[in-house]
Amino acid sequence: MKIRINNTGSWFIIIAICSLLLGLLFGAMGGLQYVFPGFLKDHLSFQKMRPLHVYLVINWIFCGAAGAMYYYIPYVSGKELFSGKLAKLHVALQLIILVIVVVGFFSGIFGGREYLEFPPFIILLIIAAWILLMINFFATVRPSFKKVPVYIWSWSTGLIFFLITITEAQLWLLPYFNNNIIRDITVQWKAMGSMVGSWNMLVYGTAMFVMEKVTGDQSINRSKKAFFFYFLGLTNLMFNWGHHTYIVPSSELIKTISYVISMTELLILANIIYSFRKTYLKINPHKHFLSFRILTYAEVWILLNLTLSITISVPAINYYTHGTHITVAHAMGTTIGINTLLLLASLVLIGEEITKDGFLFTKTFNRSFIFFNAALLVFWLCLVGMGLCKIAAQQQKNGFYEIMDKLLPYFKVFSISGILVVIGLVLILIPVLKVFLNQLFPKKDAVIVKN
């Protein structure tokens, strides 16, 4: 059975790809401000550039996952979407939010918190949009949780926990939280840490669905092992956020719990190494080869980032790495290396299902994909190197400006490789974007499978 065309899904995918390309452009421009300190300082300072970059890249993940879900929900449920009108309203609301936030940031209107820098009233719009997606998901799928595959659990968890964590992230509006810095910072780390877990659940659910389609093996997502790793991921979503707060004077118990929970990720790491080897040796899919290939690269990124994540969760190491670019390497590696590749595998799968098979698997795409991964690896290693250099400088009690001078060679490599990452992704994403644009606004010569 093929995945059927879904206009809402295509709209979300187009919004997602445009968000990513714009977000990366702002990221690259922000990177240049490290090398050229006065660059755009008075017109588009880092104070505006960073939230634009962060918001748009996060928007890519949420819209990309929502777009894929709009495509997959009718497929997995075998039913039409519960309400097409709610889905259209969701698209409209998402576009309105995007415009308000971006124009607001350009105009210097903030008032929010780290990662959610926009004024708090926008959260109400985000929650309203999210509830529209939740209604369509739960009313269409009507999951019977005893029987459904693990990706339904994963999507359900992501949907529910995003609602919980985005609400929790607004607790600072209450004086009880706002007027106590330790409570405020701890709850902020807690909400944001778990929010990352919630979008990971959405993306991983999507990736698990893609794996099932690629291999044709339905047992993968119904096995005890799959559910064991789902529950391990859920436990980490709920309790491992505290490894960000080792330096915050909250209770020691928070740190101990998060350390112990973070170390359970070692099991995930061991499993990846094992299954990665096995994948290479056994699986040779004929269908959706491109999605399979992207997933294989994503597995390497998971391996790299999980190793880094576990390393910086050790308190004795975290003491040195916290507040350095090693934390940024972890964040960038996860959002660009893992989430972006998993979503890309999903978009390619959908693209191949709604057009003629193999449309994307061209030499240019192949070369661009390798180029992108190589650039991202240099970028990632540069961030790790920058972090190590900063640690060494801090140990020598260097001041901030001395440290910035020492880091200048790294900043240059970081900026150049960042620009190359953008170029690589533009080359990869433009053909994918064209597929979904052709689906919504068909040209006479476009070949879209009407199923």
Next chain:
Amino acid sequence: MNKLWVFAILFLTYLSYSSWVYTMGTNRASEMSVRQQYGKQLYQDYNCQSCHQLFGLGGFLGPELTTVISDKNRGELYAKVLLENGAIRMPNFHFTPAQVDAILDYLKYVDANAFTYKLNGGK
């Protein structure tokens, strides 16, 4: 064990843990004064977190500010000069004297509550 039961137990544990974090797990700090609250709001309104960190939250383009006031090499005057004039990477936000005082007051409050930082010798 039934998957729904595992989920329910984990979710209840999460709710209990969250309640504890909101109360006993984070009760060490002193309360903020009205002026410090104003300083905190300005810190958010001007998105200072984009370049500066407090307790590890924030960007890296500017210096970490958790213990800027008690830092022997920086101190209140250093922070005040930056707030009034900007710097090579920092725009001049043209803060009024009352706004500068409020932000400084907020940074003093943060510094006074950075127990763990001082215990570890800061960075």
